[in-house]
Amino acid sequence: MDRGKDAWILTFKLRQGSRFSSGREVTAKDVVYTFERALALKGPGSFLLTEIAQLKPGAVKALDAYTVEMRIPKTASPQSFLSILTFTIGGIVDSEEVQKQAKGGDYGKDFLSQNSAGSGPYRLVRWDRGSQVILEANPYARVKPKIPRVILRYIQEPAVLRTALESGEVDITEGLTPEALKALEGNPRFKVVRAETLRLQYLGMNMKPGSPFANPKVREAVRWAVNQDELIRDLLRGSAIKIQTFIPRGLLGYNPVTPYKYDPGRARRLLAEAGYPQGLEFELLASTGICGGGVPCADVAAKLQADMAKAGLRARIRTIANAELLNTYRAQNHQMVLAGWSPDFPDPDGNATPWADYEARSLAWRNSYRDEVAAKLARQAALEPDPEKRKALYKVLTEKVLREGPYVVLYQPAQPIGLSAKVEGFIKNPMMSSPLWLVSKQP
Amino acid sequence: MAAYLLRRLAYALLVGLGITAITFFISQVIPIDPAAAALGENAREEQIREFRERYGLDKPILVQYGLYLQRLLRLDLGRSLRTGRPVAEDLKEFFPATLELALAAFLVALALGLPAGIWAALRQNRPPDLLVRFLALLLGSTPVFFLAILLLDLLHRRLGLLPGPGRLDPFLIPPPVVTGITTLDALLAGDWAAFKDALAHLVLPAFVLGSASAALLARMVRAAMLEVLFQDYIRTAWAKGLPERLVVFRHALKNAALPVLTLLGGLLGGLLSGAVLTETIFSWPGLGRYVTQSATSLDFPAVMGVTLLVGLVYSLLNLLVDLLYALLDPRIRYA
Numbered sequence: 001m002d003r004g005k006d007a008w009i010l011t012f013k014l015r016q017g018s019r020f021s022s023g024r025e026v027t028a029k030d031v032v033y034t035f036e037r038a039l040a041l042k043g044p045g046s047f048l049l050t051e052i053a054q055l056k057p058g059a060v061k062a063l064d065a066y067t068v069e070m071r072i073p074k075t076a077s078p079q080s081f082l083s084i085l086t087f088t089i090g091g092i093v094d095s096e097e098v099q100k101q102a103k104g105g106d107y108g109k110d111f112l113s114q115n116s117a118g119s120g121p122y123r124l125v126r127w128d129r130g131s132q133v134i135l136e137a138n139p140y141a142r143v144k145p146k147i148p149r150v151i152l153r154y155i156q157e158p159a160v161l162r163t164a165l166e167s168g169e170v171d172i173t174e175g176l177t178p179e180a181l182k183a184l185e186g187n188p189r190f191k192v193v194r195a196e197t198l199r200l201q202y203l204g205m206n207m208k209p210g211s212p213f214a215n216p217k218v219r220e221a222v223r224w225a226v227n228q229d230e231l232i233r234d235l236l237r238g239s240a241i242k243i244q245t246f247i248p249r250g251l252l253g254y255n256p257v258t259p260y261k262y263d264p265g266r267a268r269r270l271l272a273e274a275g276y277p278q279g280l281e282f283e284l285l286a287s288t289g290i291c292g293g294g295v296p297c298a299d300v301a302a303k304l305q306a307d308m309a310k311a312g313l314r315a316r317i318r319t320i321a322n323a324e325l326l327n328t329y330r331a332q333n334h335q336m337v338l339a340g341w342s343p344d345f346p347d348p349d350g351n352a353t354p355w356a357d358y359e360a361r362s363l364a365w366r367n368s369y370r371d372e373v374a375a376k377l378a379r380q381a382a383l384e385p386d387p388e389k390r391k392a393l394y395k396v397l398t399e400k401v402l403r404e405g406p407y408v409v410l411y412q413p414a415q416p417i418g419l420s421a422k423v424e425g426f427i428k429n430p431m432m433s434s435p436l437w438l439v440s441k442q443p
Numbered sequence: 444m445a446a447y448l449l450r451r452l453a454y455a456l457l458v459g460l461g462i463t464a465i466t467f468f469i470s471q472v473i474p475i476d477p478a479a480a481a482l483g484e485n486a487r488e489e490q491i492r493e494f495r496e497r498y499g500l501d502k503p504i505l506v507q508y509g510l511y512l513q514r515l516l517r518l519d520l521g522r523s524l525r526t527g528r529p530v531a532e533d534l535k536e537f538f539p540a541t542l543e544l545a546l547a548a549f550l551v552a553l554a555l556g557l558p559a560g561i562w563a564a565l566r567q568n569r570p571p572d573l574l575v576r577f578l579a580l581l582l583g584s585t586p587v588f589f590l591a592i593l594l595l596d597l598l599h600r601r602l603g604l605l606p607g608p609g610r611l612d613p614f615l616i617p618p619p620v621v622t623g624i625t626t627l628d629a630l631l632a633g634d635w636a637a638f639k640d641a642l643a644h645l646v647l648p649a650f651v652l653g654s655a656s657a658a659l660l661a662r663m664v665r666a667a668m669l670e671v672l673f674q675d676y677i678r679t680a681w682a683k684g685l686p687e688r689l690v691v692f693r694h695a696l697k698n699a700a701l702p703v704l705t706l707l708g709g710l711l712g713g714l715l716s717g718a719v720l721t722e723t724i725f726s727w728p729g730l731g732r733y734v735t736q737s738a739t740s741l742d743f744p745a746v747m748g749v750t751l752l753v754g755l756v757y758s759l760l761n762l763l764v765d766l767l768y769a770l771l772d773p774r775i776r777y778a
Contacts (some may be wrong), residue, residue: 015626024553042493043527044482047487047489051489078724100484113527113528126617128728129526129533129536129537129728130536130608130728130732130733131540131609131610131726131728132613150585151613153609153726154726154728155609155614155726156723156726156732157723157724157726159592160592160595160607160608160724160725160726163596163600163607164608165593165609167599167600167603169607169609213537303463321475321478321739322480322737322739323475323479323480323740323741324475326479326480326483326484327475327476327480329477330476330479330491339484340484341484341485343486344485344547354485360487361487361488362487393535
């Protein structure tokens with residue numbers, strides 16, 4: 001990485017001899033094509049390149065067959081860019097294969113919705129929508145998977161999923177309920193993994209003028225009125241990490257402080273000081289769907305409602321379809337909302353900018369949290385190349401938002417995964433992908 | 444007759460047009476932004492704006508509807524907001540699964556409901572009748588998800604008699620897709636192992652889905668038969684000394700068939716429009732699940748596509764039922 005005059009210059013050396021599933025070698029030409037294609041298609045995920053990394057067409061160049069140079073503006077964070085490159089949008093495609101299949105300027109999009117053209121350990125051989133995906137080992141890949149054929153099946157109903165695991169029809173399951181996971185734990189035929197995620201479940205309080213939550217004392221009262229420990233122990237059955245700051249564990253800048261505990265008396269006093277001696281009534285929006293950790297959002301909301309009520313915070317719960325909830329939230333028409341957030345890319349800036357910078361028109365904006373100091377800190381931290389300095393900036397920022405911001409972070413959910421005891425080597429990384437080529441299975 | 448057919452087909456098209464108009468209207472009344480729904484919680488305002496522009500959601504409603512109809516004339520159902528693929532492609536993939544399951548369930552309903560109803564009518568108020576009525580009540584009132592999970596647990600997990608969810612054993616190599624109906628594709632490929640396995644996979648969901656229809660059918664057949672069995676001409680037939688087979692099937696059943704036929708048309712239409720619960724529990728990639736997921740993510744092009752398809756299926760089934768009327772009852776003539 002070089003600090004150019006007006007751009008960050010990142011130079012990559014490709015490993016020689018890596019091959020696509022077609023047998024062609026991976027060259028700089030393919031890398032250049034991949035990024036041009038992504039910029040031209042403007043698909044979901046391309047904003048990571050265009051907005052976060054501010055990558056322009058022509059900014060990725062091949063210096064020779066195995067050397068690629070990428071330039072991004074000084075206003076973009078090179079750390080974030082490196083994280084983005086590990087994401088699906090950074091997967092290099094076989095330029096010749098894709099161009100051969102392209103029709104009508106679609107850059108092979110239709111072809112790639114049913115086929116793969118990459119250099120990874122597996123290639124896609126069949127995709128029956130809503131039913132199954134079949135992967136087979138890519139014969140030319142450098143990494144040879146232990147299992148030659150992997151079938152990903154889509155089973156929506158958790159009870160059926162559990163039956164499929166118990167009858168030996170499937171070996172690895174995602175999407176079990178916390179109860180089912182508890183039941184599997186006592187059985188020697190199965191293993192249980194609680195995979196860490198980078199997701200946060202939180203309450204958002206709208207600070208717009210006229211809202212009771214514009215008063216910092218009311219927000220402070222809510223923080224003392226949430227019983228995090230019971231929520232995690234009783235409802236999530238341990239499938240979550242206790243956290244109060246907004247950078248999840250697993251990312252640089254994670255701040256483990258948890259100064260708030262359940263204290264309804266203190267919350268009540270704060271409410272009185274804020275001018276609500278009789279307590280406060282407000283609306284809490286919750287999705288009809290499932291919240292982080294596999295628990296229905298309505299249950300999480302009910303638990304919060306019961307705990308807050310003891311502090312004089314009387315929440316009226318309104319459960320609505322997730323799409324409608326997002327709509328209301330975006331239009332800033334909520335008072336309090338139970339929502340979730342996962343960073344778009346595995347970098348603290350994937351949380352810091354949306355949570356702290358009003359101008360990013362994301363979470364801070366939706367909750368009317370306009371704080372110049374917080375926004376400036378987020379921008380500064382995003383561009384800081386020294387990890388130690390960056391960490392120090394995030395410490396200041398996370399603590400500031402913890403005490404002043406419009407959020408109450410509830411927990412960082414783990415993803416419940418049940419496996420057959422015969423399966424070895426299964427890993428679920430926090431970005432929700434699994435290196436399946438490391439997995440093996442006893443007969 | 445040809446003129447009648449043409450007129451009915453034209454009606455079917457009108458019905459289709461009406462359906463699109465209503466669905467389109469509903470899509471505008473719902474106070475939710477499809478773009479926001481499609482892009483999820485992290486989407487930025489610019490992304491939403493761009494998405495709206497790309498799918499033409501920023502245009503006035505009448506313009507949007509006009510554009511939709513224009514595309515429809517070219518048999519283009521638009522692109523799904525959720526899967527990003529042409530809706531027609533999605534339907535081609537999901538409808539055959541529903542067709543397979545619906546036809547199998549329909550056969551189950553016929554095979555169980557028809558004989559049970561006839562038997563019950565012939566033994567009115569005697570033990571067989573009581574048994575049929577009891578079973579019909581039980582099957583008709585058992586919730587689908589309960590029956591499904593019960594049978595899966597018993598016949599698949601505990602006894603291992605039948606395969607679990609899905610359409611085919613994942614370790615079998617699926618037959619090449621020709622019709623999208625797995626059993627038929629396996630037959631076309633001459634792949635007996637796959638055919639047997641696909642058929643075995645079909646048994647449980649078809650029974651679960653067909654049982655409620657069987658219950659309804661049994662009660663309907665029983666009632667219709669009872670009405671006919673006490674008519675003078677049946678008494679005459681008995682008096683002539685005709686064998687029971689002829690009395691029941693030629694004289695009674697044929698006359699009891701008209702109301703039953705109406706019910707059958709409706710039942711098959713209902714089955715063909717997709718069964719959300721059965722499909723969800725048995726991981727059956729059918730229309731019901733597709734349209735539910737599309738609806739919850741406000742994917743209106745997909746919902747319109749499914750509604751249109753289902754509307755046409757109903758129109759055609761109604762036409763078929765009307766034509767069968769004429770066949771069964773020589774007094775009915777269409778011109």
